[in-house]
């Protein structure tokens with residue numbers, strides 16, 4: 001297993017380019033299963049989760065060509081298998097995203113149940129209930145979700161809670177259903193909007209994405225098309241916190257400032273001077289130590305749970321006390337123990353972490369437990385005066401393209417050691 005060694009090296013400075021969004025790329029790749037023709041997708045990030053999804057689609061029989069560094073061509077008309085096996089699903093929960101499109105297009109599907117993960121139990125009952133309401137016959141047996149249907153039927157679906165991949169699965173399935181589907185209490189995440197735009201580029205009739213009510217008028221078939229994946233707002237936020245934590249000054253390019261309102265607001269509260277343009281954000285701490293901020297995670301447009309660990313790291317070296325409350329996942333404080341090993345003063349009370357900022361953290365061997373927790377640890381390591389060894393960084397490779405090259409470009413001292 002590879003490890004990262006990070007040596008605290010003062011403020012980050014310079015420019016960094018943001019890659020395509022993991023959480024948009026994965027549903028868009030799954031949605032190619034709906035198309036009867038060739039689809040070309042641009043701004044595809046180079047990430048382990050994308051590789052896993054390509055392997056899954058390939059195993060199902062889709063014809064996939066990487067045309068250049070960031071473009072993929074997918075032809076799903078050659079699909080022969082409608083199964084997502086345990087070996088792939090266990091490495092990437094987002095494999096559940098093939099459930100809706102495969103069922104809608106081919107009339108059957110078997111997807112291994114994702115099970116628990118480091119951040120909680122994460123059930124998929126709302127995906128299943130929604131497809132059942134659209135007429136699918138679904139059994140959950142031997143660790144698999146097995147579904148069959150003739151053509152799905154449009155239905156009104158009121159989601160019990162806001163779920164991102166649940167909304168995406170149902171929206172994809174509804175594009176080929178007979179009649180109109182309305183998803184109420186839908187997730188409003190920008191990645192849901194990106195997926196809807198992609199579906200519409202292939203001929204679907206989706207409206208209302210980005211609001212809590214999405215309406216999908218089913219069509220007979222979807223054609224091909226081409227589409228560029230949106231920029232990654234979480235990667236963007238991670239670099240910005242990296243600059244804040246090191247009292248630095250950076251410019252982030254190829255991003256979408258509008259998708260980061262809640263995060264930018266908290267960084268401003270922490271004392272950052274922030275400017276934005278169409279596709280860039282600059283952050284300048286003017287040499288100051290960040291101020292601690294209170295965070296409450298919740299579905300978009302509120303503060304994203306995927307930025308929670310990074311802000312915990314920032315609060316750990318900030319001036320004052322920050323209360324971080326995790327409302328989306330039940331067990332997403334695994335990074336706290338590791339931050340404590342680096343000297344952070346944190347107590348957890350239920351779903352709130354009370355973080356008392358100290359002047360400097362100290363490097364220590366730490367272990368990544370999930371994707372965003374690892375990002376938090378890497379940022380914390382930048383704010384030390386010595387070496388931090390981050391183990392199990394395969395989690396980072398799932399969601400951050402070239403993280404060490406990009407951080408090095410901003411002046412960080414970081415190197416990968418093959419395990």
Ligand code: UD1
Nearest residue numbers: 023094122123124125126127162163164165166306328329
């Ligand atoms: C997606 C993102 C992930 C992000 C999360 C929340 C992708 C690939 N992943 O994950 O990065 O952290 O949104 O913004 O886009 N729930 C149920 N039943 C269900 C579905 C969800 O109880 O059927 C619960 C979950 O356990 C969780 C909450 O709903 O507590 C939100 O989860 P959800 O939005 O579904 O997360 P994901 O789509 O898995």
